[in-house]
Amino acid sequence: MKQEKVAIFPGSFDPLTFGHLHLIERSSRLFDKVIVLIATNTSKQYCFTVAERHQQIERAIAHLSNVTVEILADQLVAHYAQERHISILVRGVRNTIDFEYEQAIATANQQQYDKLETVLLYADAPYQHLSSSLIKEVARFGGNLEKMVPAEIAEAMQIKMQA
Numbered sequence: 034m035k036q037e038k039v040a041i042f043p044g045s046f047d048p049l050t051f052g053h054l055h056l057i058e059r060s061s062r063l064f065d066k067v068i069v070l071i072a073t074n075t076s077k078q079y080c081f082t083v084a085e086r087h088q089q090i091e092r093a094i095a096h097l098s099n100v101t102v103e104i105l106a107d108q109l110v111a112h113y114a115q116e117r118h119i120s121i122l123v124r125g126v127r128n129t130i131d132f133e134y135e136q137a138i139a140t141a142n143q144q145q146y147d148k149l150e151t152v153l154l155y156a157d158a159p160y161q162h163l164s165s166s167l168i169k170e171v172a173r174f175g176g177n178l179e180k181m182v183p184a185e186i187a188e189a190m191q192i193k194m195q196a
């Protein structure tokens with residue numbers, strides 16, 4: 034029997050943007066199953082808790098039957114993958130800065146688990162400028178988030194910024 038192709042898509046998703054979502058939709062067509070993995074990057078300060086991000090992503094992916102979301106607790110992404118025998122890791126690239134960053138992460142991940150292959154998907158043009166940090170900046174000054182994040186997340190951000 035053919036083995037199921039399972040991919041993980043790890044990231045901070047603080048918050049999930051239409052750029053992330055587009056990547057998840059494309060991955061869901063490429064692989065049998067996709068697990069969106071909310072990972073904690075120690076060098077980042079987060080706007081939303083992992084529980085909030087989990088709920089936001091769960092709602093945003095509700096239309097994708099082969100996609101699930103999980104929280105990665107106190108563990109390296111590579112070790113999570115190794116434990117579950119998952120050998121595909123999806124990440125996105127918007128520009129050359131992303132490319133160099135992703136290259137470093139992919140190398141580090143492969144050093145931890147040599148069967149882990151990173152698959153990089155190029156961001157489609159409408160999403161190339163979208164980043165979670167830009168969105169937080171727009172939200173801080175009361176800008177319109179309609180074209181950047183799902184409506185529910187935009188609303189949650191506005192509430193967060195007013196607090």
Ligand code: ADP
Pocket residue numbers: 043044045046047050051052053056074077123124125126127131135155156157160161162163164165
């Ligand atoms: P991390 O903190 O791990 O970099 P992010 O949530 O910032 O997590 O990003 C997760 C992945 O999604 C990264 O590979 C990043 O390059 C990619 N990504 C972020 N924004 C976009 C976008 N607009 N289009 C495509 N890929 C994106």
